[in-house]
Amino acid sequence: MSIKRIGMGSRMSSAVIYHGVARLAGFVAEKAAGKSVKEQTADILAQIDATLKECGxxxxxxxxxxxxxxxxxAFAQMNEAWDAWVSKGNTPARATVESPRLAAAGLDVEIMVEAAVE
Structure with missing residues (x-):
């Protein structure tokens, strides 16, 4: 079975599909960097939607x-955006942890997902 890479760069890919599972990289806010956790989460989830679509x-x-x-x-703020976005009746296994620092200043949320493709 072949490996399909989406948004491949020199350091990483946005997603990798293998054996019917799309594994997305960790996404952080682009447009909402530095804004509230709720806004950052909504921004990230929109990016995830677009990447999942690219993955089929x-x-x-x-x-x-x-x-x-x-x-x-900020857990409740994140969950406000999450609850408005997640597909009711199709909720995934999920873990949320605290990490004192992410990749850059102004980034307070990072989300990484896996989804069935087939």
Whole structure:
């Protein structure tokens, strides 16, 4: 079975599809960097939607999600955006952990997902 890479760069790919599973890289806010955790989460989820579409799948087929927050006191804010986005009746396995620092200043949320493709 072949490996398909989406958005491949010199350091990483946005997603890798293998054995019917799309594994997305960790996404951080682009347009909402430096804004509230809720806004950053909504920005990230929009990027995830677009990448899942490129992979031939969508959020109804999510299997697993990992979420990193720089401050766990923002958990409710993140969940506001998450709850508005996630497909009811198709919720994935999910873990949320605190990480004091992400890749750059102004980034307070990172989300990585896996979804079934076939």
């Amino acid at each position: 799948t969508d959020k109804t087929r999510l299997l697993k999600v990992n979420i990193w927050l720089t401050d766990m006191s």
